[in-house]
Amino acid sequence: MSTEPPDRRSTAAGVLLLVCVMLAGLTGCFGTKEGRPTVVVTTNILGDVTRKVVGDEADVKVLMKPNADPHSFGVSAAEAAQIESADLVVYNGLGLEENVLRHVQAAKESDVPTLGVADAVEPLAYRTDETAGKPDPHFWTDPSRVRKAVGIIGTAVAEHVDGVDKGAVKAQATSYGKKVGQLGAWMKQRFDTIPKNGRKLVTNHHVFGYLARRFDFQVVGTVIPSGTTLASPSAADMKSLTTTIEKAGVKAIFVDSSQPDRLARVLKKESKVEVAVIPLFSESLTEKGKGAATYLQMMRSNTKAIVRGLAKP
Template sequence: MSDDCATARRRRGPARLLLASLTAVVLLGASGCGTADPGRPSVVVTTNILGDITRNIIGDEAEVTVLMQAGADPHSFGVSAPQAASIEQADLVVYNGLGLEENVLRHVEAAEEAGVSTLAVGDAVDPLTYTAGESADEPDPHFWTDPERVGAAVGLIADQVIEHVEGVDRAVVEKNASAYGAQVTGLSSWMRKQFDTIPSERRQLVTNHHVFGYLAQRFGFRIVGAVIPSGTTLASPSASDLTSLATAIETAGVKAIFADSSQPDRLAQVLKHESDIEVDVVPLFSESLTEKGKGAATYLEMMRANTRSITKGLTTE
């Protein structure tokens, strides 16, 4: 930690303790969010996918507050005033970046200006750009669909925690990161074996919006198109977009459309009816974890569920 950052942190001390205490009271019992403990180091994470990854790395070494609730849309979720305050009072803020958290980024930028250490994970894991649609040539924030990039992210987060969060045990964090990184490596190998059962001519994806570019690059899929031709769920397709995609589906012989389980699949169903071929609509957990017991409560569970669904959707006759 630099001398300037250390000085800034000391200046925030009394106010920070008071505000953290007030924030803890307001957030007590809030679904999906950790509660702040003024006596412990604090790490705030924007999305629940990164929150799960970060918690596996930190363990009990610091208080981890995750802003995005289970099942929320990272493109549109917002934060309360106490949550915004917790961002500025954190020792470290971990966020996705690359334009994903569209309603939260200004709070992260305010925290940076106040001297809080931040980590934009997506920017640091060799990000891709969209290759088609309204978002073509813009950065693609959905890096977590590639487990190898997540493996790199584990090391980055661990390094930042050790460097910027006072009071954590370096050895414990490194041990946690190593163990979790090994699980992510195992996930990647397992996914490849599952996807290898899909004939090459069937490795074609149609999704509700452009979200699986990283998975496609890593495991050899072709993106036929998306119902919403954008990298964000906040966009909407036109009638001509749906017609063009229906034509592409018919030409490619695609057998399934994959729609995010947290979003209504109405558009995918409309597209299905626009096409002359039989197409299944298969739900995936693409941008948010679920509550426990709902199929994707952790990153590892989410990716295994998606792998099974994609494999089944593209191999079923």
């Protein structure tokens, strides 16, 4: 039994506790494990894909919250610091994360390994309106490119993230890549139920160019004639799109589930043809139970919605 007075023992215990709290992250005072490697991912779609590849081999920090707009979401000072101290930063690129890319660039200049996925999967260029010729960052609507991205992410993790089991990462990337391949085959099967002359898309903005190219759709037009939701349509744009919809006999307008669909409903009202307004999960995942918590779930949901909107007589 200690012979120290109770107040001295309490003081000593308090000092020890304070030191432990201050240094726990460095010394493991409370028996915690040493810091694990961290992969920081900008968008939640890439975050889901990266988590499937990394598994338990490292911590994956996703910056973009569910239902957020990748064109406008930002990061806190603490998250910016995480970017610059990561073992690897995975980002979409090609201008998608407009408020975050400067932090990614700062990390790159500090010699943090970074991976711009969109630029690595043979990006397409926009083909219409004011965006023509510019690279399109929305590659994830094409599962074939996502499968390629899975392998690229796996290679980057194995190369740059110290302490991971490279064999495990490779196996996880292979397994998930097969699931993405199966998704692509299922999507084609479902889209084949839509007549060729009925595969016409009108969306909020230019986001489905890759899907259109892969599965033989025609993007007739967009409510916002741009590759970003930060732009706005003019009265002339709206009139031109209304005319296009009437001539093409479009059956549905597809709007992002996280974006207001007021403009799409205005088009529906002004158009002389009957047009359905159907929500899609185009640029962000949702919380669990909300229809698109994972990339695979998002694409299956969108496929069913597109078929429902266009396959009907």
